[in-house]
Amino acid sequence: MPSLNVAKEQLVAVCQFLKSPEGGAYAMLTDETAADYPKREKRFDIIYHLYSFQGNNRLRLRVQASANEKIPSVTGVWPGANWLEREIFDMFGVVYEGHPDMKRLLLPEEWVGHPLRKDYDILRQDEAWVKTNLGIESGQ
């Protein structure tokens, strides 16, 4: 699958172009996800998988971001990105700019921490939340 690296400033413009007929008519955002590389200066990779019905081909876009950088939301281009970006915020703590409803998707809203970051241990949990809401010492 061809892959493109995009600067975050150009992201929305690039997406709009790719969606248009001249850009290849990538009408569907199949998936949006992220990956964490804590040793890098820009630790997050945001990965977009696009699909074009016309050309029957897929394209991967990649944007890099550091922990306190905001990423422009692509919900304006593909409304389907809404929940996907919320999930990335939930799991990685990446904040999107221009997202209509930036809050957690899967975890409880008061949860502290972002589990898919590499420095979040697999046994870790928000102990205070578990104690208050479930009334148990540990969920493990």
Place this chain on the structure above:
Amino acid sequence: MPETTFLDANELVINMGPQHPATHGVLRVKLKLDGERVLGTECIIGYLHRGVEKIAENRTYAQFTPYVDRMDYVAAVTNGMGYVEAVEKLLGVEIPPRAQYTRMILAELQRIASHLLWLGTHALDIGAMTPVFYTFREREEVLKIFEEYCGARLTTHAFRIGGLQYDLYDGFERDVSKFCDYFLPKVDEYEQLLTKNRIWINRTRKIGVITAEEAIALSVTGPVLRGSGVKWDIRKAQPYEAYDKVEFDVPVGEHGDTYDRYVVRMAEMRQSVRIVRQCVERIAPGPIFGKVGKVLKPPAGEVYHSIEAPKGELGYYLVSDGTVNPYRVRVRPPSLINLQALDVMSRDHLVADIVAIIGTLDIVLGEVDR
């Protein structure tokens, strides 16, 4: 006297779920209502979140295979198939034809089983009691074949990275052909109950309409997208296994309503039987495992692989750093992404139709929450 009372407010928010029989699991929906009319919905999900993607990073490639069965637990075979194929793509392994056809047979049987479960519960939600007894009877026959093949009925763990763990048992082809002969007339039987049933038509026609443009914008895939008239099926568009060697049609709807999606899924079950029959004819003795080492260490790199699961596009995005553990595993769950369309589909409908719309989306909360 207060100037306004609660009677003046024409907007009411009520809660549905997470414990509600028609939400097919632990889905919670906040409904904003004006009388009986739905103004908007908000889904609250995550009650079944188990952190599957985090678990994957702490397991080896092979160790993670059984976990994927627990996402869409009514279609475990296709879940496993997507994952093992993604790892095979990462490793660059070819698998032998016998394993390919076996996988296709089991995957299509799984599609039938998944659609049967959908049909039974969807009809039950809408108020037709009978179909669920019929569909579970036929689903049982599929599960018996699974049990005979790999010892499990639900979370099958049927495939291994590189091929199959078990060769087919004696009489597998006979059992599968027998099932196909037995099953096709049963689909007609379901259709007799529902297709021209006036209550069924009234409850499903023009309910939960989603246009093709809306569906594509919301990344909706699978039977829901095809119900809106988009003739797109990954088995045809980007074939995997040996789907390019078998003949089948891609049924599509026209209006994008609940009834059309019903018609599409019924037709899909017939097409699945057609695929299974061709595979049974072609399956020949031979090896069942490709050239895979004892220790799986894919080269550093990334891969995205998706298959047509019963519910839509099931994708796996894997990142390898060259060690035995995957660096990142992302599952693109069709149920989650299709569920996002609930809001669009339920606007201006009545409360009772919400149940029909959740049913027609065919979600499994194990996969929505992962």
